[in-house]
Amino acid sequence: MGIENTGKAWENPTTAPFIRIESVTKKFSDFIAVNNVSLDIYKGELFALLGGSGCGKTTLLRMLSGFESPTEGRVWIDGQDMTSVPPYERPVNMMFQSYALFPHMTVEQNVGYGLKHEKLTAAQRKDRVKQMLDLVQLSQFAGRKPHQLSGGQRQRVALARALSKQPKVLLLDEPLGALDKKLREHTQFEIMNIQEKTGITFVVVTHDQEEAMTLSTRIAVMDKGVIRQTGTPTEIYEFPKTKFVADFIGSINQFAGTVKSVTRDKATIACADWGGEIDVSRDASVDVGHNVSVAIRPEKISINKKAPAKGLNAVEGKVIDLGYFGKDSLYRVKLPSSALVRVNRVNDQRGRETERVAQWEDKVWLSFEPSAAILLKD
Amino acid sequence: MAGVAPQRSGPAPQELELPGGKSGFRNWLDRQAWRDIIIAVPYIWLILFFVAPFIIIIAMSLAKSVIAQPPFKFDETWPYVTFENFERLFSDYVYLRGYLTSLRNALIATALCLLLGYPMALGIARAKGVWRNILLLLVILPFWTSFLLRVYAWIGMMGSNSWFNRGLTSLINVFLPAASEINSVPMMNSNFAVILVVVYSYLPFMILPLFANLEKLDYTLNEAAMDLGSRPMQVFRDVTLPLSIPGIVAGCLLVFIPATGELVIPSLVGNAGDPMIGRVINDEFSLNRHWPMASTIAVALLMLLVVPIMLYNRMQEKASEGVK
Structure with a gap:
């Protein structure tokens, strides 16, 4: 798992964080969705933002993807200030909660969509799509449309599409939310395997503590727009610092x-x-x-x-x-x-x-x- | 049984049968007849007010014109019908020209409606809460005044002494050399006037189906495309536009079909020397009292409009079968 790979980068003071969220606040008119949050995420981590609905985790994710811009504060990815960079210019891709597959395109076209904007030859592009479909074991479904796939297959197409551009950071919004229990367990390990194979930094948003515990190297527990505690799953579970965290997890x-x-x-x-x-x-x-x-x-x-x-x-x-x-x-x-x-x-x-x-x-x-x-x- | 301890033994309760002990007829009525009646109503309506008149029109198109009451008559010998009206339809250039003028005006008007209506529909679909309702209301608002009144208003506006025409004239004169300056823009009684008023009148029929379609589109698809590197214009081209094709087709059919057969607008603002087909039918029917010819033109017009629609429907069905 990622923990061994990265050698606990967050414990090493000389490692520079890969994603740096610097006192970020996001207000929607009167409502403060994210309140002065600072967070460092390191390269190769599988980081989970955990919290109930309305805690600000999705807003934070959308500020990483560029769909929202912070009211105050800055967002850095790989040493570059991303605060005012539009989503289509960020080295970040997102797997949407609803998967957001293009219904009028085949699996192959969906996975290859983002590659249109890369400087690749047609053969390279085809190769990459094939590689991605192999990674999620969907090669024999390349010609199908999304509505001809099961929920689990759609989820994997969404994952392949988000990975196709080889982003620096992959954002996953409730990646297992729409799957049934058996499939969740399977997919959970698949996501971890893919993270390990690709070495891409994953940031997962979830309300499901079990999902966060098994998937991630570290968890940030969020509540009412602030981070209550950041730590490894064991730290969060066995050494909660506040009543809220103790109560929320398990x-x-x-x-x-x-x-x-x-x-x-x-x-x-x-x-x-x-x-x-x-x-x-x-x-x-x-x-x-x-x-x-x-x-x-x-x-x-x-x-x-x-x-x-x-x-x-x-x-x-x-x-x-x-x-x-x-x-x-x-x-x-x-x-x-x-x-x-x-x-x-x-x-x-x-x-x-x-x-x-x-x-x-x-x-x-x-x-x-x-x-x-x-x-x-x- | 209230208040009494339920008895566990004894015969099975009678509640299994329908309560009230309904007769067989009531039973049949409840289970079958109501459903059939509800389905039958629209069919009866269609048969009475569409199929039957249409059959009468087809029959009339196969009759001869006579000076009598009614002004048509079938042959008395086999095969009783005549195709001379259809022969005339194809040999007399007046009719072909009427169709061409109609199709051309309707096509141009539909294209303009689409160009104007699409951005408006998209704007309304993307507007938030109250604004969306206000904008929709503004689209529908013209329907609250009489259609004829609005056409007469346009006649006034297009006349050479109106503020509209004078304003337009001075605007055009800015770009013209002094020698060739014009006194007014000749708008009335032209195909331009017909197209202008058709576009104005039918624009809501383009906007509403487009809005219904665009409003349903999942905005996360746009975000996904943007996330994968597409700029807003590319997102529109790759996602919004292809997914709104059903709305575009619906809007275009709703504008194109009535615009082709339009009678009132070309009669009021159109060029009598180059009439649209609706006007030709009207003239045949009421001026010439040649009912069979009027019927023939109408039947041919219907074929002209229905065949492409049926083809399109077949195509859609095949496409959806193909993916299943």
């Missing part, structure tokens, strides 16, 4: 509390909802008396009938809901404080319903390692 249990004591590598938080104290290791940069939140992912909590060993954060509760998903199950456990805790448990043992760890109304112990908890300060 599901999470949060307990409000007050810092009671802090040692060198451990903080103890008094949480009324948890019904006691929670030890948090890894991050102890808080002051005694401050109000904080302890966040814990559902799959990091163990659920057991027996009381757990000492040294873990543990509490007893009652199962009030149980959802079975096959590979895992979701338990909703009510604590004595009447707070609800979501717990995910992988069904790693084969068994009947009666052999489950817990049933409805069962008393259970919940426990987690101090290192599994996330301390959120805002």
Whole structure:
């Protein structure tokens, strides 16, 4: 994957960013779609802009493609100021969410359309189209019109068309949004393979966190026109910096509390909802008396009938809901404080319903390692 | 059954049959007849007001003209019909010339309508929200005044003493040497006047179908073409124009067909020495009282117009079959 290729360019201070978004603001009359965003994207990255609808991710993408121009700030691509360059002169191509294939042209003509403007001989052009169709495995469909293709095939034509001009940057707007679940998984890996083969920098806009997590080298989580956090999928998931990011990515249990004591590598938080104290290791940069939140992912909590060993954060509760998903199950456990805790448990043992760890109304112990908890300060 | 515990046993509920225990006739009416009636209405309309009159016209075109009431008569011996009217249609230059004048005027007017209407339709389709509605309203607004009134207004404008004509005259004189300056532009009673008024009157029929077509086009296609390196003019040539062909064809047919058979405009502003075919039909019918000849000209005109349309439809069908 891209991570190995680029050797984490973003961690190397001497690498110059390939795309530089410099305090960019975009206003639509009164509405601020993008608010003073700065972002560096490096060569060969598969970068995801992740956020809900209206968070400004698409506007940011359209400013990279040139369809919108920033109200303030500048956009640089490969060392060139692109802020006022029109879309047809940018070394950037886009794969549209609706694919935007030309309905009156065949697959071949669609893929070759952008090459009309390149200085190529007819033979070179034909060659390139063939190469692109081979890349997306659509050679035998070259003569078809878009409406004769399935959704997945159309998506691949759109990808081939966007790649045909060998752009410096490929922008993908919700690339998997219109595909069904099985096809998404397949296409996801195909996109990653193509990114690796071509070495082009990909910028993906998506509202689907799973898509962002699996596809990308880094993710920028956006909300209300600003970037809340930028990092690798692991950083974003395991080390969210704010409540918003913790909540947006995956599901999470949060307990409000007050810092009671802090040692060198451990903080103890008094949480009324948890019904006691929670030890948090890894991050102890808080002051005694401050109000904080302890966040814990559902799959990091163990659920057991027996009381757990000492040294873990543990509490007893009652199962009030149980959802079975096959590979895992979701338990909703009510604590004595009447707070609800979501717990995910992988069904790693084969068994009947009666052999489950817990049933409805069962008393259970919940426990987690101090290192599994996330301390959120805002 | 409200309030009573439902009984699990017993015979199957009777609700499976249509409620109310309708008779067989009502049933048939509901299932079949209403649908048939609704489909039949437009057919009956077409048969009564198009097919039947058309058959009468065809029959009349195969009859002889007599001075009687009605002024036509079929032969009394086999084959009862005569083709002498059609023979005359092709031998008398008056009729051929009428067709040619009509086709030429209609073609020029259609082309001008397209040239004027396309940018207007595109502008309206690309306009935002309220503006679009206002512009559309402005296109339709002339229909609120009588068509005849508007033609008479043009007659006034084209007359040699009108402000329009005088303005045009002085504008032309700017470019002419002093010796050959003109007193007025002779516009009235010419094919130019016919084309001008036809373009003015039929422009909405070009704009509306074009607008309907252009409005539906997905603007992301234009963005995609631009993204792939096309400048705005190239985007128009490669994307907007080819995708608007159905709208262009619809608009052109809507202007061309009525313009070819137009009677009122050439009668009011046209050149009587070079009449369009509508006027020829009218003259045959009401001045000459030669109903069979008038019918013959009308039948031939219909063939002239319908055949290309049918060919075009066939072509479209084949094209859409080809891609399926």
